[in-house]
Amino acid sequence: MATYKGIDVSASNGIVDWNAVKASGVKFAMLRLGFGSDIASQDDSQFARNVSECERLGIDWGAYLYSYALNTADAQSEANHALRLLKGKKPTLPIALDMEDADGYKKKNGMPSNAALVDICNTFLSALTKSGYYVALYASLSWLDNQLNSSVLATYDKWVAQWNSTCQYTHGYGIWQDCDNLKINGHTFDDDIFYREYPAIIKNGGYNGWTKPAAVTASAKASTQQTTPKAAHKAATKPASPVAIKTGQKITLSKANLYVSSTAPKAASSISGTYYLWDTAISNGRIKITNSSSNVGKINAVTGWIDKKGF
Numbered sequence: 001m002a003t004y005k006g007i008d009v010s011a012s013n014g015i016v017d018w019n020a021v022k023a024s025g026v027k028f029a030m031l032r033l034g035f036g037s038d039i040a041s042q043d044d045s046q047f048a049r050n051v052s053e054c055e056r057l058g059i060d061w062g063a064y065l066y067s068y069a070l071n072t073a074d075a076q077s078e079a080n081h082a083l084r085l086l087k088g089k090k091p092t093l094p095i096a097l098d099m100e101d102a103d104g105y106k107k108k109n110g111m112p113s114n115a116a117l118v119d120i121c122n123t124f125l126s127a128l129t130k131s132g133y134y135v136a137l138y139a140s141l142s143w144l145d146n147q148l149n150s151s152v153l154a155t156y157d158k159w160v161a162q163w164n165s166t167c168q169y170t171h172g173y174g175i176w177q178d179c180d181n182l183k184i185n186g187h188t189f190d191d192d193i194f195y196r197e198y199p200a201i202i203k204n205g206g207y208n209g210w211t212k213p214a215a216v217t218a219s220a221k222a223s224t225q226q227t228t229p230k231a232a233h234k235a236a237t238k239p240a241s242p243v244a245i246k247t248g249q250k251i252t253l254s255k256a257n258l259y260v261s262s263t264a265p266k267a268a269s270s271i272s273g274t275y276y277l278w279d280t281a282i283s284n285g286r287i288k289i290t291n292s293s294s295n296v297g298k299i300n301a302v303t304g305w306i307d308k309k310g311f
Contacts, residue, residue, distance in 0.1 A: 062093025
């Protein structure tokens with residue numbers, strides 16, 4: 001399986017020596033935008049520099065905002081905070097909401113109910129999604145399995161924090177933060193493993209300010225052009241092809257292996273029930289599915305990958 005080495009960075013890491021980071025083999029970096037509501041003093045003081053350095057060195061970057069939201073109004077302000085700092089930039093990794101209570105702020109100020117926490121996450125992530133960004137939700141394994149364990153958040157990519165030798169999250173995830181003590185040139189960072197080909201997904205999908213490649217738009221345009229008589233005759237005399245799979249096709253699965261990517265060597269879980277083809281692209285014999293017909297083709301709405309031969 002293709003995995004990618006990454007780190008996440010904030011002002012608490014100081015002035016990062018990005019040349020050393022690059023030399024260590026890091027390919028991806030998640031950069032903190034800031035924290036809390038849309039207040040300039042809460043911007044991460046190193047964000048602009050970190051973006052500039054990553055782009056100078058060819059390190060793919062995404063971003064995250066640490067949430068202090070206690071309600072959906074706070075969450076909307078946090079979304080505005082992220083959008084303000086992302087304006088004019090083109091990240092090639094997801095934009096994540098960091099949902100935790102590391103400093104005890106939420107507990108001290110009236111910890112929201114689990115349902116409220118889910119609504120807070122969904123408010124932020126849906127606002128970014130509507131603005132064209134590919135998003136993800138960062139949380140600890142415990143929070144994902146308990147406070148944030150909701151079908152409302154099932155369609156969003158997960159960035160799982162579990163400092164362990166294996167990731168024990170049983171649902172699909174794209175990033176795993178496996179430790180907080182990665183050493184690079186004498187400095188300590190959080191270590192992240194990326195399981196999805198995010199730069200390709202984001203660029204080809206036209207997310208995060210990127211324009212879909214010309215080949216994609218050209219093929220779409222060609223499909224709408226009128227067929228010439230000669231071409232029509234050729235098509236009419238060509239032997240019929242097997243029935244093709246269709247985007248949105250309803251499928252029934254029974255104990256099917258579900259993978260977090262097209263290249264994952266092991267299944268993340270086994271699923272049964274009714275699902276829908278997210279699109280018709282096949283990679284390594286696998287195809288993407290989603291759990292609702294309304295999620296077909298929608299960003300961050302992929303449940304996972306299954307073997308095409310499995311249905």
